Amino acid sequence: MTDSNNMIINLALFGMTQSGKSSAGNILLGSTDFHSSFSPCSVTKDCCLGRSCHLCGFMRRGGQEITLQIQVLDTPGYPHSRLKQEHVKQEVKEALAHHFGQEGLHLALLVQRADVPLCGQEASSSVQMIQELLGHAWKNYTAILFTHAEKIEEAGFSEDKYLHEASDTLLTLLNSIQHRYIFQYKKGNSLNEQRIKILERIMEFIKENCYQVLTFK
Numbered sequence: 603m604t605d606s607n608n609m610i611i612n613l614a615l616f617g618m619t620q621s622g623k624s625s626a627g628n629i630l631l632g633s634t635d636f637h638s639s640f641s642p643c644s645v646t647k648d649c650c651l652g653r654s655c656h657l658c659g660f661m662r663r664g665g666q667e668i669t670l671q672i673q674v675l676d677t678p679g680y681p682h683s684r685l686k687q688e689h690v691k692q693e694v695k696e697a698l699a700h701h702f703g704q705e706g707l708h709l710a711l712l713v714q715r716a717d718v719p720l721c722g723q724e725a726s727s728s729v730q731m732i733q734e735l736l737g738h739a740w741k742n743y744t745a746i747l748f749t750h751a752e753k754i755e756e757a758g759f760s761e762d763k764y765l766h767e768a769s770d771t772l773l774t775l776l777n778s779i780q781h782r783y784i785f786q787y788k789k790g791n792s793l794n795e796q797r798i799k800i801l802e803r804i805m806e807f808i809k810e811n812c813y814q815v816l817t818f819k
Contacts, residue, residue, distance in 0.1 A: 608656075609663075610671045611808065612702050612815070615747075616694075616728050617713035619679030622749035626713050626786060627652060627674045629797050636676045647684070649697035650676045661805060672801070675701055680728050687727070695735055699818040706815025708808050710736060710744045716764070716785065717753035720772040729775060736816055743816050745782035745807055746775070747800075752787050761785055782807050 613630065615623040624636035624646055635652035654672040661668050677694045680687065698707065710732055714720055733740050754764045765776070765783075776783060784803045787796065 607666055608669045608671070610673060610705065611804070612673045612675075612705055612708050613804070614675040614698065614702070614707055614710045615677055615713055616710060616732055617679065618728055621679065621713045621715050621718075622786075623679070623713045624676050626711070626747055626749055627676045629786070629793060630654070630672055630674050630800065632794070632797055635674075646676060646678045648678065649693055651697075651701050652676065657801075660801070670801075670805075673701070680731050691731055691734070694731070695818075698735060702815075703818045706817045707736075707743065708811075708813075708815055709804060710740070711747045711784075711804075712744060713747050713749055714772075716748040716751045719769050720775070721769040722771075726771065739816060741778050741780070742811060744779045745784060745804070746779070748783065748785045750788070751785035754785075755787075 615627055617623045624638035627636045628634050631652045631654040652674045657670040659667040660670040678690050680690050732744055736743060784800055
């Protein structure tokens with residue numbers, strides 16, 4: 603926060619290749635800062651920080667309207683189709699320290715396609731990287747962002763039914779992070795409506811953490 607009426611929220615995106623990280627980042631920012639496209643291989647090769655415009659009167663705190671600005675760190679897919687895992691891990695570690703070393707990270711978002719089951723060693727790699735980079739407190743600063751959530755609606759699932767029938771790997775992860783999750787839909791709502799709903803949910807998680815942050819050296 604720069605003053606009592608302005609708040610900067612720092613977010614970092616993690617996930618596998620083609621999970622929709624960069625696209626989700628653009629929705630959070632309300633822009634097209636991050637390159638996003640379909641590809642048979644990993645698209646994002648470097649960490650990149652994006653900043654949103656100021657959202658005036660987004661929320662109230664202490665009886666006053668708060669102007670919000672979002673900073674989002676987009677990271678390469680992990681595992682990556684072209685880069686070695688250790689290279690990606692070091693790149694992300696340095697980016698976290700550079701961008702959020704002093705201000706701190708409010709929340710890490712593990713981006714997971716809703717239409718792709720979370721299971722197996724490859725799917726667990728992103729979780730393991732979050733654990734390593736965020737340290738023992740990772741559970742308190744991580745949420746899952748399910749992209750392509752419209753696919754579960756098309757398949758006749760409600761959110762509750764989807765989670766009830768999810769893999770043991772996903773259920774265990776959700777239990778670890780106190781069931782912090784968000785579904786991102788691409789149908790029905792405008793991009794701005796999607797953005798506001800996701801940001802409201804993110805702010806709920808951050809408020810539950812009493813606005814605390816993780817810092818990096």
